[in-house]
Amino acid sequence: MSDDTNASDLYDRVRNEVPSELDVTDVQYEGPDLVIYTETAREFARDSDILGTLAHALRKRITIRPVPGTQSSPDEAEAVIHDVVPDDAKIQDLEFHSSIGEVLIKAEKPGLVIGQRGSTIREISQEVGWNPEVVRTPPMESSTVDNVRNYLTQERAERRDFLVDVGEQIHGTPENDVDWVRVTTLGCCREVGRASFVLHTPNTKILVDCGDKPGAEGEVPYLHVPEAMPLPELDAVVLTHAHLDHSALLPLLFKYGYDGPIYTTEPTRDLMGLLQLDYLDVASKEGRTPPYSSEQVRQAIKHTIPIGYGDVTDIAPDVKLTMHNAGHILGSATAHFHVGNGFHNVVFSGDVHYEPTRLFNGAVNDFPRAETMIMESTYGRRNDYQTETEESEARVRQIIRETYDRDGTVVIPAFAVGRSQELMLVLEEAMREDEIPTMPIYLDGMIREATAIHTAYPEYLRDGLRRRILHEDENPFMAEQFHQVDGGGAMREEIASGEPCIILSTSGMVTGGPIMSWLELLGPDADNTLLFVGYQAEGTLGRRIESGRTEVSLEGGSGRAERLTLYCRIESVSGFSGHADRAGLEQYVEEMNPRPERILCVHGDDQATDQLSSALYQQYDIRTHQPKNLETFRFP
Template sequence: MSTNDTTDPIEAVRAKLEDEIPDDLVVSRVAYEGPELVIYTETPREFAERDGLIRRLASTLRKRITVRPASGTQLNPAEAKPKILDLIPEEAGITNLQFYPATGEVLIEAEKPGLVIGRRASTLREITQEVGWTPDVLRTPPMESSTVDNVRNFLMQERDDRRDFLERVGQRIHREQTGETDWVRVTTLGCCREVGRASFVLSTPETRVLIDCGDKPGAEGEVPYLQVPEANPIADLDAVVLTHAHLDHSALLPLLFKYGYDGPVYTTEPTRDLMGLLQLDYLDVAAKEGRTPPYESEMVREELKHTITLDYGDVTDIAPDIKLTFHNAGHILGSAVAHFHIGDGFHNVVFSGDIHYDDTRLFNGASNDFPRVESLVMESTYGRRDDYQTDQADSERKLIELIQETYDRDGKVVIPAFAVGRSQELMLVLEEAMREGKLPTMPIYLDGMIREATAIHTAYPEFLRDGLRDRILHEDQNPFLAEQFQQVDGGQEMREEVAGGEPCIILSTSGMVTGGPIMSWLELLGSDEENQLIFVGYQAQGTLGRRIQSGRREIPFSDRGGRSEQLTLRFDVESVSGFSGHADRNGLENFVGTMNPRPEEIICVHGDEASTDQLSSGLYQKYDVRTYAPRNLETFRFD
């Protein structure tokens, strides 16, 4: 980030504040920390007593506001801890309580954070009134997650550095705008007429924002065009926005920090955790396959340190002329549709990321309720005229029938699955089928990162579908904890035991058969005709999964000695549509058709050439809007 811009005079904000607040409230310091305005006060208890004051100030100043105690105004931690515990109901299940004097915050981690917060945040106000500390409340994951623990611990250790970083970002966001916003440009750096390496630059006269930075599945070395002038200098980008954690959107984001970027990464909280998990695994797989990773794990830590998380619906300043709002995309945990409001009502651009329009077992369907949108950059994965997925109920019936047939012949079912999204959807289907007697109860083995990704899902139930969230939060019926789910944690030896044992189901990464533990299952189970391979997710062109799905049965294989050989697959291979995290052609059309108002132009991306062309043509004919199916490195100007 460039640092030689003039900054917004904070004193003017402070003067406005002092005009608005009662005389008995003392403001000792005011600072921007990222998009938030932080008020440090020597009278934190009195601030807490004024119910509604902060909401009124936020509305008047049109800023997100946090109040923190000035140093020395709180009780010391030894006195404060028992008072806090007295105020919080025991059934909240507090698992961690830590004090951070530098920021005046107390971290409270609990199994039921709602009981810590209280009705309309009443308990939080009581805590501040009693002890002077500002509570920061986190949920304890119902399933232990090393990723969630590691990310939280790392960010706690970096709290002081992060505050310096956030102040620097805040100054840059709230600097004086140098001129009028009279144009907007979007440049495509990847994922046009292809699936993968998603990346775009959104530019105004004042600001440059990078949206996503992914790899291309099955195509090593094909990366976004980060070297072009529109993206450079990378160090001077104002912000990076990540729509979701899948590697075709997130894999190469840490590379930006290797190239000197030192600014914010905006995403949702679950996406932050999942991207760290998937990126570290990406490096691990590259090392195991003898490839040189594009960056070191230290860059992943830098990325995490620079992440600013936003909730769905929060309107957030990310530059003097741009406000960002995330909306649920229905694709995977934490996935977001990114809405950019540019200038003072000048132009609105929406990047769909990957979307699923209808509700699934796991998520509510994608939101398309925007106050305004003139331009839509939209995924087209299933954009062909005949890309209609089977109804989900029919898909579930077919899957259950295939598993039953395999069980009856004493075989085993292996399902290549993405660790994030499809695996959890399948787990819900299989758990219910066994609980209701539609399938015999049998072990369901989770191989690769699936169990860890599932644990992250349980840490953020508020991002799950309404009914599922209620089951986990209020009914103590967490389907992901069913006893038939077993982690493959014994490596190849355990896989060999499973392969030689009783009928079972195996969910294994990678979802497109591009490496990872699925290769061992092909070797162990592929030669027996009684077994079955079932594809439930999209198989991109160029991947081994696509070749097997298309009928290839002789596949290249490297044994554990590193020797290359051919492996002959003799088991049944089936595909069941309807489980994809992407909207089908119907869903894509409905996403646009139910928007009110509709966009003036739609840029169709993230699909092969036929998908982008056919969706572009179909949307033009059906809704009479301008549509494009661009190539990589095209720039669109809106004014």
């Protein structure tokens, strides 16, 4: 609320909707949610329809919080919770936070804590008066998930104050009528990387993504331009997914004074923290000055407001945001902005994969309205058609068998998030079904930790895989063939000189990280295979090797470049990318109903954006653009 009058009006509106026998002590916004404090929290819980009725009447997400002192004691509540919740839920821990009347229930199977249609969790509220929040304990231990959750627990009081401030800004009255919306391109136009845009209305300024450019140190988004500056006056930041070409420089905003919210999905929040901290670590090891500190990474995490797929969320007085599955990596989202009171709808596709994969359901393209779309074009060239998945997987199995027969090792540069987990599923199944010999599969870099985060959020995975992960004995990521490389150089040398094996190693574009050690150890031996399965951006060492260069430079211990000749077999297999190919991009647009009136083709090189833009115009009679960086488009 922007003033006492608005606060009073809001209280009166809630009081009028709530049955007279239920107490309403206080009402306030916390971020996008409307929080009702009450002395009768148990009675609220007994009425299973009241929250739905309130949410519909007020068009807000509602949270009920008990007034301190109206709940059972923590000891009494703990006994009741263990009595009410089935043992099969496997409760691991309970944390009581009296200042907000909340009990955090950590369980291996949160669905059993929630119960059918929320019946069990309502019973807990009825019996003890605490507001239960349920989180999943991952079947694979994840230091990232633990650290993020523990940090947010420690910062609950400060975070609550932050959410109250955000709530007041979101639910204020717009100063100006919404009669235009602008999008300014700050990066990733006619190039892959440094994704960043500003969405601007007469009242609001929102930054969408803020990434780096792989293989191009120093090429960062144009954050200094007037459309973005001053950064502290941004109203919100929206992050489509955690890959560094979209998320790497978000903490930089906090270094330069931004202290507002970041909206993204919960798994993206955790993954971005993992990748950003690694980004700092790699910069330090390579002798570069990191652009920000780990403290700014923590600030970004603390300021994140997670939203689930399909949740319509107010993020400004004149903007609503809905995130939809993009099918790209864990938690990746297409961001749909509803601007004004039905004035205009802008969709940022993020990175999309339209067909389902082993990991994810395919990208959602069903929007009630989408007049303008900013669309990725990574594989937008005429001939950018990826091999069918079955054919790609068969080719990978063939290459592994051939390398094994030569007593060699297969090393696969892979992104820690997305492609690594896809390959783990392919390899686990191939060994289980005797399609390739059973051998060790070594995970180097952040792959194992990123995999553990995937198991913490199975609801974001493909339906069948989700069911398998929820039963630990069927979790394919925990197969005995997988081993973490954690012994440094000595362990890598031992693996390289040992029996045939498969190595999945970061970085996926051979721009640094442990893959450089594997090139040095395995590259000179013709019996080994270097297998590319992901996109290699222009300017990266991966692209140069994939294009046929066998003489490469590696950074030596003295800081001087050392020349290395690769004699190993070098192969590339498409079909594992997290991006839709040309056919998938066209199908994504073709099957939208209604289709956008205008599409801006971004996140692709000059040829990709040009050719996709032309094709969409010719096939679907849609106005298309191939923008350059630092262009501004005004709609309508």
